[in-house]
Amino acid sequence: MADHEFMSDQAFHDDFDAPSLDDSTWSPYYLPQWSSRAASAATYQLADSCLTLSIPTSQGLWCEGDHQPDLRVSGIQSGNYSGPVGSTVGQQPYRDGLTVREQQEPFWGWTPAGGYVELRAKADLSPRSMVSLWMVGLEDQPDRCGEICVMEVFGDALVPGESAAVGMGLKTIRDPAVPQDFEAVRLPLDLREFHTYAVRWGDGTATFSVDGVAIRSCQGAPTYPMQLMLAVFDFPSLGGGDHVPTFVVDYVRGSG
Template identity: 55%
Template structure:
């Protein structure tokens, strides 16, 4: 599969333009994005709402796409990537299976513009529809925080690896090695994995190998974030941006 963003509209057979809407609503979690010049541009503009205000800490604003979604009924605890115990579904979500890989290679070609208070990421999270909701581990393809960038010479801490969360079958194996790249230019962030090992790379250079990644169905989560509490006092006008040329798998 090679998914490009060169059409006039987002391919909603693959992508759901909301961020974990069960804990809020589809309207309140709608991504700010556009397709232009053959790329997807995800942004967090100044007027973008806070996600799950008064509930999630720290406060964050996010524009994201995901390749799968579902939830139980309103008032139930059955939903994806819950961030606290006892969390209840606020809006029931229909089942959506856009792309749920179980192994192989997944790569994204992207660039980003980040401030000290923002980050961008692609991670693959368990679809989590098992009865006990334990298939919730993540494979992080890249996670870049603006406050960990060096401008001259350019470099970035690129977070990669496995996050176990509540899955007892997984071991936490995540790190953020510093890589000599300028993230404002296009680079290819990738993982190739099977039940034995996940191999993470940037532009074909292997950065880490992690044993025994999850191989149950996972959904892609592609997003850019803003953390208002990290403000330095003169940065409210800055708009973080993630520009994606293609996602392949």
Template identity: 55%
Template structure:
């Protein structure tokens, strides 16, 4: 799969422009985005509302796309990436799989404009069509608060989160990298049956002997955690100019 975001429309056979809509609704989880200049530009304008304001403990705004979605019926606890115990579905999401790789070299090329209260990330998650198929492979997670004033360095999180997958253990850290995240960089994983390499601009930055044993969907999102007294004029942006998956030899 080679996605270059050419044209002016999002490929709706591949991407859903919502963030975990089962916990709110498609109307309330809709992303703010545009496809222009061979980029998918996700942003959070000043007037964008909070996501799950009555159930998410910390105020959160988010614009994201995902390449699959699934939940049980309204009132059930069946759904992808619940953020609280006994989370219940508010809007049922029929199973839809736009792109769900299992192994390979998966890369996202992106740039971001973040404030100290915002964050950008790209990650793979299990489909959760069975509860234990829920692990996460994080390609990058960058908090704006870690970017140096001159933009020359930032902490880039990579690794795995097991959630409810008993076959995985937590293996995640955010390490300082000498990159300007405002410029495009390639964040990738080489996911094999016996392990995963995490790469930044084609250089391996960490390796793991773990490997989720099921297909995964891609999640790409920009987040803002509004705080009293924080800069209320900054619009966080995550711009992606390529997503691709290639087989490993």
């Protein structure tokens, strides 16, 4: 695959006003090559100019019987592909030796190699759930797999109505050129209210901001095309009842 196949050199804005998800940009399946489209489909709705990702109590486990800990997830992503069934070629394997269960044809929505990404969103979490917007290399080459995490919040790191520990930064994954430079910064915000989370990156530098205020900057950011990953997660092994976590997204926008 060549870089010119990737959709990157343009401004991007999805305010989720349409009656259906834009399937030229988003795939509503979370890393389906390790599971299947049927078993990784997101629970979501579009209403009031927002995308709401949720995990109802009836939703099954992702990669049941293999992924540890048990995980349920509703997510959308702006790229995906895999090798054939039985191969180890695929994005974001969660353990060594993981093999493809359902082959995925190459899909590239918006995949910038630098620029700006901003999310406006709110979430309702329990101590066993989390939300995140992150970007990962397409892995069209095995080492192009580094991560830029725009925001990551765990429900057990909230002081409801007062503050949240917002994770942001770089993650090496399997790319030795990308440093592990990630930090959860406690900020005085109520996650149940709308806030904006953003990153501006280029020439190896990534600067992260919340509500227009720069929080931290990292060196060594990937310079290859990245796909967006946006999801809510639930970890049933932590217990805690029947709360349905939600991630309400007003818009995603950026330039690349």
